[in-house]
Amino acid sequence: MILIHCPYCDEQRPEIEFANAGQAHIARPSDPSAMSDEEWEHYLFIRANPRGRHHERWRHNHGCGRFFNAVRDTVTDKFETTYKAGEPRR
Amino acid sequence: MSEALVRSDPIPAGPFLGRDASLKAAPRLARYVLRARASAAVEKVLGAQIPTAIGGFANGVACLGPDEWLMFASDGRESPVDESGSVSVTEVSDRSVGIILEGARAAEILATGCPLDLDHFAVGRATRTIYETVEIVIVREAMDRFHIEVWRSFAPWLWTALTTAATE
Amino acid sequence: MTGYRLPTGGRIDRATPFKVRFDGRSYSAFAGDSLASALLANGVQLFGRSFKYHRPRGIVGSGSEEPNALISVTRGPGRFTPNLRATNVEVYPGFEAESQNRWPSLRFDFGAINDRLGMFFPAGFYNKTFMWPRSFWERLYEPAIRRMAGLGKSPTEEDPDHYSATYAHCDVLIIGAGPAGIDAALEAASSNQRVILIDEQDEAGGGALADPALWPWLARSMKALAGMPNVTILTRTTAFGYFHDNFIGAVERMTDHLADIGSGPREKLWRIRAGEVVLAQGAIERPLVFDGNDTPGVMLSSAAKVFALRYGVAVGRSVALMASHDSGWQDVFAMAKAGVGIAAIIDVRDEVDADLRAQAEELGIAVRLGQSVIGVRGRHGVTAIEIARNDGGASSTLACDAVLMAGGWTPTVHLWSHSKGTLAWHDDLGAFVPDVPAEKARCVGACAGLWNFGQGLTIDALPTPKDKARIKAFVDFQNDVTAKDIRLAVREGFRSIEHIKRYTTNGMATDQGKTSNLNGLQIASTALSRPVTDIGLTTFRPPYTPQTFGALAGHAKGSLFQPTRKTNIDGWAEENGAVFELVAQWRRARYFPKAGEDMLAAVNRECRMVRSSVGIFDASTLGKIEVVGPDAAEFLNRMYTNPWKALEPGRCRYGLLLKEDGFIADDGVSARLAPDRFHLTTTTGGAARVLNMMEDYLQTEWPDLNVWLTSTTEQYAVIALQGPNARKVLEPLVEGIDLSAEAFPHMAIREGLICGIPTRLFRVSFTGELGFEINVPSAYGRALWERIMAEGARYDITPYGTEAMHVLRAEKGFIIVGQDTDGTVTPFDAGLDWAVGKKKPDFVGKRSLARPDLVASGRKQLVGLLTEDPNHVLEEGAQIVADPKQPIPMTMIGHVTSSYWSETLGRSIALALVADGHHKMGEDLFIPMPGKTHVAKVSSMIFYDAEGARLNV
Structure with a gap:
């Protein structure tokens, strides 16, 4: 069980308090109806599957309850950094 | 109308005495979830200072998230009222029950299923966390006393788990 | 000396003798004995039969590395533990164990025929032989192989023990309480850090336990540590896995060593988070590979020393040492001084340190340099060995009753490897040692390759003049892998050690190759003519030693397995005979049978009463x-x-x-x-x-x-009151709410008081009848329920469960998400077009409703089904076809999602997802089932009161 730094609580907390919430920095389009089928498909289904650095969303659901962003290495399972939702991609 | 309805609670009314630790139901409390973008708005509604850092606990109010406070009050207190539209007040008095875990082994017993390092969880801190698979809120009221909040339907399981640990 | 017990010495308590039983025979033992030491003291050499060839096997090691002596311990009903290492099992008065993998007895084992047929069982034998015909595998080959080749029997009874668990945190975790670990603990403890020191043995000391000169130091050190409040010492505790961020899993055995297990937990799972981890796990001695090296009586030199000096047991009366490393010499010197008879020292090296030779001479021990053991006499125990000069010439025979192997040392890097720390090959040690850590961790002592055992020669197998294809020189004792098997794998084209491992199964037994990995690697290296560093090492994975399921489950057993969530009203349901079902983690009343009623009769009655008078339902779990x-x-x-x-x-x-x-x-x-x-x-x-x-x-x-x-799920208890008399029941209980149809229409909410308690009163219906859902603070749920039951008695108010609720809602065509939908159903598929705001510019999912595949024809749509035979209730999940006469495999066009007997309608009803179902109204479809194909007509989903007249009253 890894430790994850929650950027809202500003402390390392055990993984069991958290839930992964998929790839980060995929914003819901402001006007979905204006999107082509291909664009919508891309938004809905197409996700990165990198070996190494991966931007993910996590939620501290058994803690402060906040969703936040993280950079995790998918090879080593080590977190490089975590940051609040809405902050620029790192 | 005949006599008033009787409350029934999911854990025993009497205390459980374990080895160097006891467990008992907390007294009946009023509970409110307060949500707001700014703590100042909540303070205005309550007319009292509240903790602003996550994990803080003061005046019966625990700061659980950046915009979330859990308030405990003695039973019968009037609900806080917000007229500004900037604070969400939701009564949750019956959502959870409180368990008081007390004694020299209190932290040791909580640690049987709670993954936090309680040596580094100071008196006066509060947080939402987990005991095995069950979400709880803990308030460290003294070195050897924790107030544990657990949703009502999970309370019998948690009571059994903690009393089992207190027996070992 | 009595049997093989030395007259003095050891850490056993000679003042506490008792009897233990092994395979039904009684043996004497002392407190402090392991099963291995107790039986060896009684002259027992035969401990088990090997996995594949059923060869007789004895003790090889003295601890967790033991590959052979796997036994089963019985201690009363349900308490049966197979596959324990006799070297790790502490005995107590009344202890009882049996050997494994033999029939009818250990000495006369029918399966030993496999050994005679050994030439037919080379590496990959099973893979090659039992491939064809395919259908034979499950029915014939696998059951037969499992009977013949195997370990202990699985327990068949429920485990009556309970288990404990905890999290723990420390600044420094030291794994292994040998001299290096104890020194590390003393150092860390003196700087006031939180220290946990764990060791798998019954007492701390590690290698020092077999070195009486260190006992005063050991006692002093452990006393000092025990007196420090910041130090936790856990013995009988195995660190089985090292996970990310210095998270270590360990199991403490609390009662297995006790004659009276009491009522406490049997084992405790420690989940430890450490600031720094110090690995002081020591090193394991390497066996030597030669013909007959698996004969009972052939064992590791270091193990024999442990038996002599820690347990006061001689492993033989005349013991020969076969060494490629100085450490074996030191072992037999110590044993000789303790009174063990030494037959000879044979060393494969031509030269050894002059000081060693001088000591041997002083002790009167014969020395043979440049020679090797090339064969072992005796089947159930060593009687003699054949020895030959490495440079040729005639062989000679030496009588002895035990052979010690000193093949050098392998640092115990299992946990280091779990943590993803890297290893580096050290030529001078002939071993992989920890290199770059992946966590905040370090290795100390022999675990780091730092030892004072002297020098050695790293060899793959002892030289022999015999035909290497015809001898049985074992590498992996537990999985019966010989040097020949590994060479065969290389000849057949395997190059990677990972492939060689899986083909030969070398290192894949429960001991994960603690004694075999390095020898296997050396043999592969020689066969491939490539250095070991090119071949690599296989990966160690948790657990370090096998652990019980009970320990890993911890408290999560029985009523603590997982929470069963109960509503405030659940107790009433239980007292009133409800039959329950689990919905997610909630326990819900499914129906309330009266005397003599089965489920159908109860549900029919409950449905009738809701439609004709009033029913009451616990909806708190919403x-x-x-x-x-x-x-x-x-x-x-x-x-x-x-x-x-x-x-x-x-x-x-x-x-x-x-x-x-x-x-x-x-x-x-x-x-x-x-x-x-x-x-x-x-x-x-x-x-x-x-x-x-x-x-x-x-x-x-x-x-x-x-x-x-x-x-607010748990803030409110919710009581649904449904039926034409619902309002009449409610009226006398409610204050401040006008319940009339005009003032409080369907799909409205009012706040007021019920029985003096604040309520949020919904006028809603999931049954199609006049209905209310009463929300009150949870703690009042049961009292309010009872009050309503009393008030409703004159209307024969009837509690109903989830089954009746399902029937009633299905009669109205109300879907249940997750039953009538499966994550691929759109609102249009479900006939819920009316619930989609056509004019809304956006909502979650709106854009997708225009996806080409969601507007295409042929989608499965939710429809009603009425069977031709009104008395037949279709099975939920049954597949639907358009043409029952088509050849198999048929084209399935949908399936039944909900199906019930409708008491209201006096016939069966069903909901189904059917391709293009909305355009098949009135068509007959077919549901082929074993024995009969059922016919059903596609209908509207609303079977009852389509106009909703019963709601608006």
Whole structure:
């Protein structure tokens, strides 16, 4: 069980308090109806599957309850950094 | 109308005495979830200072998230009222029950299923966390006393788990 | 000396003798003995039969590395543990164990025929032989192989023991309490850090336990550590896995060593988070590879020394040493001084340190340099060995009753490898040692390759003049892998050690190759003519030693396995004979049988009473979310398919929630309490998921909205009162709410008092009857239920369970998300077009409803089904075809999602997902089942009161 730094609580907390919430920095389009089928498909289904650095969303659901962003290495399972939702991609 | 309805609670009314630790139901409390973008708005509604850092606990109010406070009050207190539209007040008095875990082994017993390092969880801190698979809120009221909040339907399981640990 | 017990010495308590039983025979033992030491002291050499060839096997090691002596311990009903290493098992008065993998007895084992046929069982034998015909595998080959080749029997009874668990935190965790570990603990403890020191043995000391000169130091050190409040010492505790961020799993054995196990937990799972981990696990001696090296009586030199000096047991009366390393010499010197008879020292090296030779001479021990053991006499125990000069010439025979192997040392890097620390090959040690850590961790002592055992020669196998293809020189004792098997694998083209391992199964037994990996690697290296560093090492994985399921489960057993959530009213249901079912983690009353009723009779009665008078139902498990804030209506408008902004306070609306992919995620009726406050309901199973989804949109997509969500699922007990007499039952109990049809119409909410308690009273119906859902603070649920039961008695009020609820809603064509939908059903597929706001510019999932595949024809759509035989109730999940005469495999066009006997209609009804179902109204479809194909007509989903007349009363 890894430790994850929650950027809202500003402390390392055990993984069991958290839930992964998929790839980060995929914003819901402001006007979905204006999107082509291909664009919508891309938004809905197409996700990165990198070996190494991966931007993910996590939620501290058994803690402060906040969703936040993280950079995790998918090879080593080590977190490089975590940051609040809405902050620029790192 | 005949006599008033009787409350029934999911854990025993009497205390459980374990080895160097006891467990008992907390007294009946009023509970409110307060949500707001700014703590100042909540303070205005309550007319009292509240903790602003996550994990803080003061005046019966625990700061659980950046915009979330859990308030405990003695039973019968009037609900806080917000007229500004900037604070969400939701009564949750019956959502959870409180368990008081007390004694020299209190932290040791909580640690049987709670993954936090309680040596580094100071008196006066509060947080939402987990005991095995069950979400709880803990308030460290003294070195050897924790107030544990657990949703009502999970309370019998948690009571059994903690009393089992207190027996070992 | 009595038997093989030395007259003095050891750490056993000679003042506490008792008897133990092994395979039904009684043996004497002392407190402090392991099963291995006790039996060796009684002259027992035969401990088990090998996995594949059923060869007789004895003790090889003295601890966790033991590959052979796997035994089963019995201690009363249900308490049966197979595959324990005799070297790790402490004995107590009345101890009872048996050997494994033999029939009918250990000495006369029928399976030993495999040994005679050994030439037919080379590496990969099973893979090659039992391939064809395929159908024979499950029925014939596998059961037969499993009977013949195997370990202990699985326990068949439920485990009566209970287990404990805990988390623990420390600044320094030291694994292994040998001299290096104890020194590390003393150092860390003196700087006032939180220290945990763990060791798998019954007492701390590690290698020092077999070195009497260190006993005073050991006692002093452990006394000092025990007196420090910042130090926790855990013996009988095995660190079995090293996980990310210095998280270590360990199991403490609490009662297995006790004659009286008491009532406490048997084992305790420690989940330890450490600032720094110090690995002091020591090193394991390497066996030597030669013909007959698996004969009982052939063992590791270091193990023999442990038996002599820690347990006071001689492993033989005349013991020969076969060494390639100095450490064996030191061992036999110590043993000789303790009174063990030494037959000879044979060393494969031509030269050894002069000092060693001088000591041997002084002790009168014969020395043979440049020679090797090339064969072992005796089947159930060593009687003599054949020795030959490495440079040729005639062999000679030496009588002895035990042979010690000193093949050098392998640092115990298992946990280091779990942590992903790297290893480096050290030529001078002939071993992989820890190199670059992946966590905040370090290795100390022999675990780091730092030892004072002297020098050695690293060899793959002892030289022999015999035909290497005809001898049995074992590498992996537990999996019966010989040097020949590994060479064969290389000849057959395997190059990677990972492939060689899997083909030969070398290192794949329960000991994970603790004694075999390096020898296997050396042999592969020689066969491939490539250095070991090119071949690599296989990966060690948790657990370090096998652990019980009970220990890993910890407290999570029986009533603590997982929470069973119960409502406030559950106790009443239990007292009144309810039959329960689990819905998510909730226990819900399924039906309330009266005497003599089966489920169907009870459900029929419950349904009849709801339709004719009034029923009462515990709906407390419904998920509830309070949505509060100026933007509450805007938020719900974005989440749900239908419009919410115009909903007036005091009114309710059915909300349909989609995922962004357009498929139905959840549904529920929600009420507007005030302009800025809504009371949402969700399905029982969807409560947490819906709240999470809504929080996700709120926090990350629309953080500008001023609205907050709070789960109130458990704040309210919910009692549904349904049926034409519902209002009459309620009226006398309610204050401040006008219940008349005009003042309180269907799909409205009112706040007031019921029996003096504040209530949120919904006028809603999931049955199609006049209905109310009464929300009160949870603690009052049961008392209110009983009050309503009393009030409703004159209407014969009837409690009903989830089964009747399902039937009643199906009669009305109300779907259950997750039963009638499966994550691929759109609102249109489900016939819920009316719940989709056509004019709304956007809501979650809206864009997807225009996806080409969601508007294409041929989608499965929800319809009603009426069987031709009205008495036949279809099976839920049954597949539907259009043409029952088509050849198999038939084209399935859908399946039954809900199916019941409708007491109201006097016939069966069903809901089904059918391709293009909405365009098949009135058509006959077919449901082929074993024995009979059923015919059913596609119908509307609404079977009862289509116009809703019964609701609006």
